[in-house]
Amino acid sequence: MLVISNIVGSANDIELSERLHQLSHHGVIETIRISAADTSRSRQRVTTDHGTSCGIALPRQVKLYNGAVLHIDEERAVVLRVNEEHWLRLSPTSNSCALVLGYNAGNLHWRVRFDGTDLLVALEGPAQNYLDRILPLIESGEVKVELPDGI
Template sequence: MIGSPLPKEPLQVTALLGNARSDRHDAVHALEHEGRVEVIDIARADAARTDKVREVQIALLRDQSLEDGAVLHLDNTLAIVLRVDSGARLTLVPHDLQSALRLGHWCGNLHWKVSFAEGVMSVPLDGPEARYRARLRDLEGLASSHIAEPDK
């Protein structure tokens, strides 16, 4: 393995160092080109080991929350980044620009965490699908939709 040898003791993380998708992007990206980034896949509530089988213990203060891209460790030889498995997602494909604007506004008012790709809105389901569809009932006909399960 390129990078730091596996330590005998678990890596203890008590604070997040930023996010690999924003303020720590350049540093993590540089290490990624050298094969020196490890990823922890976590299903909402639990984290166990990185993809290189490094044991990591995470104990954060209540004002910090784990989010996709969180940087847990970063030095000049290694970055450890969190990848959050958000579970199922409601995917919305607006029929036109006006529909996209109305859906975006509506989802924003509901404080949903929406991600956008070309022509698609994706909402992580943090509860029953029926609850999300009920909230969109007044906007029926603006988009086609389906549930996307996470890749395993």
């Protein structure tokens, strides 16, 4: 198992990008894919696209990010890629509906952001799981739903 205890740098850094370019000619750049939600986890076990088992054990103040170079030497490099996030758009039809929706989202610990009066919910599982939790609001017409493209 490859133990990763720090981030070497960004794949966009000039010096690192040159080294990565050279390694890419030999097909020895390995990629780890994680969800955006997992970027805040300082300890996790993952597997690269080449099958290498890796243990990530970073200091708590260090955050993972897309393009982070986690390991590089003459034999290989390991680069982190963050999967694209999908957001469920929930549009309340009134202020009172917005309060109920916000209460539910907070109570369910959903990761959210706001776009005007709409609530955007980060999908960390099937969209239907989220919709089922607020089904009465949807069925009553108090909340309109817009699914992300491709879902």
